[in-house]
Amino acid sequence: MTKEQEAMLTRINKYAEEVMGDIDPQKTPVSQQLEQLKPIMETIASEQNRPLTDIFIEYMDLASEFSVKNAKDFQDDYLDFDAVQGDLYKLH
Numbered sequence: 895m896t897k898e899q900e901a902m903l904t905r906i907n908k909y910a911e912e913v914m915g916d917i918d919p920q921k922t923p924v925s926q927q928l929e930q931l932k933p934i935m936e937t938i939a940s941e942q943n944r945p946l947t948d949i950f951i952e953y954m955d956l957a958s959e960f961s962v963k964n965a966k967d968f969q970d971d972y973l974d975f976d977a978v979q980g981d982l983y984k985l986h
Contacts, residue, residue, distance in 0.1 A: 909933075913930050914930050
């Protein structure tokens, strides 16, 4: 992910927190969530002189990439925690 892509993702996510803070993403269809994000994506599309659909697609790709990275980081941290627990168990 480039710095520009990271900045765009951060900007959209910040906007999402402001406008969708009270919705449950597990219960709200993705289409409704994206509709809520449309104003910020239209702004970005206009600033970058790109079609709105390109911004939607790029956002979905970046959000997926970010989600996978977070899941991997969590798994790595969890594995480290298990290793520490195992070492502590051996000491007793």
